[in-house]
Amino acid sequence: MSNGNLARVLHRIGRRGASLAFVGLLCLAIAASLAFPPAEQRAAPNYVALAAVAPLHLWALAWCGTGLLCLVQMFLRSDRIAFAVATALLLLYGLVYLISTFTGDNPRGWVGAAVWLAFGGWIALIATWPEAATADRVTGGAAVIVADANGLIQSWNPQAAKLFGWSIDEAVGRPLTILMPPRLRDQHTEGLAKVRATGVSALAGRIIPLVGLRRDGSEFPIALTVNAWHSDDGIAYTGVIRPMRGGDAD
Numbered sequence: 001m002s003n004g005n006l007a008r009v010l011h012r013i014g015r016r017g018a019s020l021a022f023v024g025l026l027c028l029a030i031a032a033s034l035a036f037p038p039a040e041q042r043a044a045p046n047y048v049a050l051a052a053v054a055p056l057h058l059w060a061l062a063w064c065g066t067g068l069l070c071l072v073q074m075f076l077r078s079d080r081i082a083f084a085v086a087t088a089l090l091l092l093y094g095l096v097y098l099i100s101t102f103t104g105d106n107p108r109g110w111v112g113a114a115v116w117l118a119f120g121g122w123i124a125l126i127a128t129w130p131e132a133a134t135a136d137r138v139t140g141g142a143a144v145i146v147a148d149a150n151g152l153i154q155s156w157n158p159q160a161a162k163l164f165g166w167s168i169d170e171a172v173g174r175p176l177t178i179l180m181p182p183r184l185r186d187q188h189t190e191g192l193a194k195v196r197a198t199g200v201s202a203l204a205g206r207i208i209p210l211v212g213l214r215r216d217g218s219e220f221p222i223a224l225t226v227n228a229w230h231s232d233d234g235i236a237y238t239g240v241i242r243p244m245r246g247g248d249a250d
Contacts, residue, residue, distance in 0.1 A: 014227075016083075019126045020074035023086050027067030035060035046112060049100030062089060078198070083127035090120030143241040149234045151176045151192050163243060165215030176239075181213050195228055196235065209244065220244075 034056050041047060042056070050059055066082075066089050073082035094116030100106035101113065143160035147153050156171040164171070164179055171178075177185045212222040221244040228237050 014229075016079055016126065016129055017074040019123070020070040020079060020082055020086075023123060024067045024070030024074065024082075027063045027070060027086070027089075031060045031063035031067060034063065045100070045106035046097065046109065049096060049103075049106040049109060052100075052105060053096055080127065083123060087120050087124045087127065090116055090123060094120060143239075145176070145179075145239045145241065147176050147237045147239070149192070149196055149236065151188070151237075154236070160241070163214075163241065164212065178215075179213055181211055181219055184211065212241070212243075 034050075037047060037056065042051075047056065050056060066085050069085055070082045073079040094113045097106065097109040097116060098113035099109075101109035106112075143163045144155070144157045145153060145160050146155035153171050153174055153176060156166070156168045158168070161167050161171065166174070166178070177188060180188060206225070208224045208226070210222050210224050211219050213219055223242050223244050225240045226237060228235055
């Protein structure tokens with residue numbers, strides 16, 4: 001994969017997706033080590049401790065399923081299940097190692113327990129990251145708008161004010177529908193309702209040609225890139241808007 005293609009993929013999946021990719025590949029590697037361990041390795045204290053809880057092939061299936069889930073949901077904006085499952089499995093693994101220390105099955109299990117529990121905590125922390133567009137992910141000159149699940153504007157950068165004619169104070173708290181002609185508003189409302197119900201945006205990451213509406217009532221062509229992400233208050237949206245030829249606000 002070329003550097004350009006890799007950059008586009010990383011931009012598409014964001015930090016959360018890249019983290020899920022790492023965790024997913026690690027899970028598959030662990031699954032393979034549990035499914036096909038050498039005979040002498042099965043006698044190692046950590047394997048004995050794991051086998052005392054469940055057969056190794058069941059552990060392998062759990063890790064494999066978690067890895068595949070992470071690799072699938074890395075491309076989706078609804079990725080909470082993958083993060084929750086990965087965190088739970090890592091913490092469970094750590095607890096098994098910790099308990100084996102006290103039972104005597106794995107005298108040095110506390111070392112592995114510390115690693116796995118810390119890893120699980122790290123994944124839980126990543127799960128709280130938002131995927132909002134920030135200055136390092138958006139090139140200069142673009143209008144960047146953040147809206148909540150109900151389509152109310154939460155953030156509005158200076159370029160958006162210049163492009164649409166609404167100041168920051170005027171725009172924040174208003175519905176996104178002020179930026180589009182009336183004929184497009186019903187379709188927009190239906191789309192928001194669908195994303196709230198499914199947690200998935202079919203338009204995420206795509207460049208969408210649309211028509212924008214300025215405050216003075218004039219229409220102009222725009223290119224919209226939208227992403228849905230999860231915040232503490234629920235699903236939210238980031239839109240990056242650039243005027244197309246003939247629609248520059250200058």
